[in-house]
Amino acid sequence: MSTWRVIARAGSGLNNGIFIRSRIFARHENDRPSGFRIFSSSNVFRTDFFKELESQFKASREKAFTAMPGSDWDPLNLTPGRPPSKTDVVIVGGGVVGWSIAYWLKRKERIRDGVRVLVVEKDPTYSQASTVLSAGGIRQQFSLPENIHLSLASAEFMRNINDHLSVLNEDPVDLQFNHSGYLFLASEKGAEIMEENYRTQRYAGAKVTLVSPTQLKEKFPWLNTDGVALASYGLENEGWFDPWTLLNAFRRKAISMGVCQGIGEVTGFNYKTYTVPTEDGELVDIKRIQHVNVRMPNSLEHQLVECSIVVNAAGANSGKVAELVGIGSGPHHTISAVPVPVEPRKRYIYVLHCPDGPGLDTPFLIDYSGFYLRREGLGGNYIAGMSPEEDEEPETSNLEVDHPFFQEKIWPLLANRVPAFENLKVTSAWAGYYDYNTFDQNGILGLHPLVNNMYFATGFSGHGLQQSPATGLALAELILDGEFKTLNLNALSFNRIFSKQPTLERNIV
Amino acid sequence: MATCNMARSTLMRWRGGAWTCLTVARRSASSAPEPVGPPTRGSKLLLSLSQWFHDVEAMLLWRSRQRSRALRKKNAYYGYTQFHCGDNVASAYFILSMRGAFRFAGQSEWFRPNARGKFSWDFRNFPEEPIEEVDMSGTQMNYVGLDNLVNQRVLRSLSVRGCPEVDDWFLSRLHIFQDSLEELDLSHCPRITVGGLASLHRLRKLQRLDLSSLPRLQNPGQVRILLEEVLPHCQVSGVEYSQGLLPRRGAQTEAETETETNLTQRTHTHTLTH
Numbered sequence: 001m002s003t004w005r006v007i008a009r010a011g012s013g014l015n016n017g018i019f020i021r022s023r024i025f026a027r028h029e030n031d032r033p034s035g036f037r038i039f040s041s042s043n044v045f046r047t048d049f050f051k052e053l054e055s056q057f058k059a060s061r062e063k064a065f066t067a068m069p070g071s072d073w074d075p076l077n078l079t080p081g082r083p084p085s086k087t088d089v090v091i092v093g094g095g096v097v098g099w100s101i102a103y104w105l106k107r108k109e110r111i112r113d114g115v116r117v118l119v120v121e122k123d124p125t126y127s128q129a130s131t132v133l134s135a136g137g138i139r140q141q142f143s144l145p146e147n148i149h150l151s152l153a154s155a156e157f158m159r160n161i162n163d164h165l166s167v168l169n170e171d172p173v174d175l176q177f178n179h180s181g182y183l184f185l186a187s188e189k190g191a192e193i194m195e196e197n198y199r200t201q202r203y204a205g206a207k208v209t210l211v212s213p214t215q216l217k218e219k220f221p222w223l224n225t226d227g228v229a230l231a232s233y234g235l236e237n238e239g240w241f242d243p244w245t246l247l248n249a250f251r252r253k254a255i256s257m258g259v260c261q262g263i264g265e266v267t268g269f270n271y272k273t274y275t276v277p278t279e280d281g282e283l284v285d286i287k288r289i290q291h292v293n294v295r296m297p298n299s300l301e302h303q304l305v306e307c308s309i310v311v312n313a314a315g316a317n318s319g320k321v322a323e324l325v326g327i328g329s330g331p332h333h334t335i336s337a338v339p340v341p342v343e344p345r346k347r348y349i350y351v352l353h354c355p356d357g358p359g360l361d362t363p364f365l366i367d368y369s370g371f372y373l374r375r376e377g378l379g380g381n382y383i384a385g386m387s388p389e390e391d392e393e394p395e396t397s398n399l400e401v402d403h404p405f406f407q408e409k410i411w412p413l414l415a416n417r418v419p420a421f422e423n424l425k426v427t428s429a430w431a432g433y434y435d436y437n438t439f440d441q442n443g444i445l446g447l448h449p450l451v452n453n454m455y456f457a458t459g460f461s462g463h464g465l466q467q468s469p470a471t472g473l474a475l476a477e478l479i480l481d482g483e484f485k486t487l488n489l490n491a492l493s494f495n496r497i498f499s500k501q502p503t504l505e506r507n508i509v
Numbered sequence: 510m511a512t513c514n515m516a517r518s519t520l521m522r523w524r525g526g527a528w529t530c531l532t533v534a535r536r537s538a539s540s541a542p543e544p545v546g547p548p549t550r551g552s553k554l555l556l557s558l559s560q561w562f563h564d565v566e567a568m569l570l571w572r573s574r575q576r577s578r579a580l581r582k583k584n585a586y587y588g589y590t591q592f593h594c595g596d597n598v599a600s601a602y603f604i605l606s607m608r609g610a611f612r613f614a615g616q617s618e619w620f621r622p623n624a625r626g627k628f629s630w631d632f633r634n635f636p637e638e639p640i641e642e643v644d645m646s647g648t649q650m651n652y653v654g655l656d657n658l659v660n661q662r663v664l665r666s667l668s669v670r671g672c673p674e675v676d677d678w679f680l681s682r683l684h685i686f687q688d689s690l691e692e693l694d695l696s697h698c699p700r701i702t703v704g705g706l707a708s709l710h711r712l713r714k715l716q717r718l719d720l721s722s723l724p725r726l727q728n729p730g731q732v733r734i735l736l737e738e739v740l741p742h743c744q745v746s747g748v749e750y751s752q753g754l755l756p757r758r759g760a761q762t763e764a765e766t767e768t769e770t771n772l773t774q775r776t777h778t779h780t781l782t783h
Contacts, residue, residue: 159652159678163577168566168569168570168573176702176704177677177678177704178703178704178707179677179678179680179681179704179705179707179708180707180708181708207684235684235711236681236682236684237681239681239704239708359735359738359739360706360707360710360732360735360736360738360739361707361710361739378703378728378731378732378735
């Protein structure tokens with residue numbers, strides 16, 4: 001203020017006339033009805049113009065600051081979460097598999113921004129996502145070596161999760177991993193297969209042990225061993241964890257590495273069709289996707305995303321996404337008529353309260369009758385579920401829970417296996433979708449032969465969450481290196497579907 | 510005259526504008542509301558570092574990577590020693606170079622490095638003696654380091670007191686000693702949670718377990734009860750049954766006056782009468 005007066009005085013010294021004039025000018029400008037008059041010009045300017053200018057400067061500075069890279073401010077004030085119009089890889093589905101692929105793609109890029117990755121997720125709240133509605137278990141007790149290796153690699157990833165997914169200046173990732181192991185029970189009929197599976201698992205490097213019914217009774221006194229001929233028990237790398245933490249850790253890390261997150265639903269693809277002769281002289285239509293059409297949530301706004309590679313990681317809906325490119329709609333008896341055999345299946349999970357139930361040694365129990373059970377916390381809460389019979393599959397249009405299913409199907413089996421569960425209370429329940437592979441209940445990994453830039457990572461039928469870290473790496477290798485490098489997963493490719501040779505898990509039931 | 514007036518007012522505006530610019534620019538440089546007095550050396554340093562944000566970030570990342578590399582190197586498998594001198598010497602060498610201590614099965618004296626980490630090489634004279642007791646307290650041992658102890662089939666006592674790298678995965682791997690381990694000291698490990706303690710029920714021979722001062726263990730009293738349930742022959746020490754419970758009214762003052770030593774003594778009597 002005083003500086004301003006000095007300037008004004010200096011001006012008056014130079015030219016008196018101007019000073020007087022400016023006074024008059026100021027008076028006219030400031031003819032207030034109250035009769036209060038200010039003859040100093042400085043105050044007027046300060047209130048009228050410069051004060052405003054100062055706030056304008058401040059606003060523009062803030063604007064410039066938010067427009068710096070790393071902030072989500074947009075000069076045109078567009079829809080938040082709108083995907084960019086151009087990118088290299090579009091990952092359809094922002095579940096744990098999608099984010100894992102995004103993370104590994106970024107991890108494997110050689111130079112900064114070498115691969116531009118966009119993950120499209122239709123529901124950022126993940127209210128119906130299979131990832132967060134699952135029971136969160138991880139096991140190595142499979143019969144297929146590919147599955148065992150995928151789970152082993154994922155367990156190793158989770159052990160070193162903070163080397164991979166920690167972000168500078170953020171809290172370390174805490175998966176809340178519960179190392180309680182899986183306990184598979186086998187009846188007389190399944191004992192032989194269990195022994196075979198055990199040998200495969202040991203050969204692959206999983207720490208599993210076989211337990212006889214007497215040892216079982218000694219180890220887990222709360223268990224009724226009637227009808228159990230053999231059991232296999234995981235010693236290491238098996239248990240359960242918090243799926244939401246894993247998903248968020250992947251997402252946080254991927255976004256910090258420069259992956260773009262787009263919110264919207266993929267409603268279509270623009271593709272070109274090329275006709276190529278095969279070795280037999282047959283003509284085959286090969287498609288190549290050029291644009292992905294993303295619709296913004298709750299609006300009719302569309303965004304075309306130009307891309308070179310599409311990854312279908314849409315989980316339960318990946319069959320529908322594949323139909324958008326015309327997979328499965330070709331003429332009869334050709335491979336273009338074979339659809340992607342993935343469909344949503346509804347599965348229920350019931351939360352039980354039983355104060356007299358088994359304690360800290362409760363493993364993730366899987367009975368040969370099909371139900372599973374695990375502990376939840378320390379307060380006598382448990383989680384149980386079961387897959388229904390093939391002909392009793394529930395409708396998948398909503399996620400409502402069928403409560404009689406527990407009363408009629410699960411409870412009798414549960415109370416028979418663990419007598420303490422005669423008295424229990426179902427405190428809550430929820431339902432989630434399996435990305436069920438109707439062909440052989442195993443993951444589908446790899447390029448579709450007829451759409452030569454659409455990769456698939458889907459159809460895991462309930463073990464997608466536990467295998468997601470290794471799956472992401474495998475698919476990133478397939479995209480960037482052209483082949484599987486760390487794990488050979490060619491057995492999980494599309495070829496088995498076209499040649500009709502399912503790679504089935506050998507069940508112990 | 511009017512043009513003169515205009516010229517003057519624009520001049521004044523311009524000057525005023527420039528002044529506002531200057532003040533604005535000066536204010537924007539620091540996040541503090543108003544600098545009081547001359548800037549200190551620390552704030553000057555922070556200010557200059559803020560212009561090197563990405564470099565500082567890269568440096569911190571590099572340091573954390575160096576740290577994990579050093580950790581991996583320390584815990585690496587002593588394959589060369591194992592190949593030339595056998596399992597026991599390799600395990601002993603690993604323990605001593607981690608600044609831990611151990612005792613061979615047939616002997617009574619402990620092998621222990623001095624304060625500077627130097628140790629005598631006498632342990633090489635006993636390639637046939639298995640290791641019975643291991644004290645790794647305060648070392649950087651982690652899950653991978655257990656590779657070096659896997660072959661110690663008669664390991665009776667293990668102490669990982671105050672090891673910053675011992676986590677739940679480490680505990681889940683202790684099942685390799687399930688037929689021999691009797692004493693386990695897990696006190697003061699900052700990374701242990703209930704998820705790892707749940708895997709201890711596989712150690713059927715366990716007789717003494719110390720769980721004192723585990724900062725990430727919620728409801729330690731309840732965990733102790735549950736552990737004693739699955740390990741009936743085991744004395745769990747270092748945790749009071751009521752620990753983690755909400756204090757009762759009236760009993761609060763009593764609990765507050767109890768000293769640490771009193772607590773541990775009572776725990777012992779509890780477990781003895783158990």
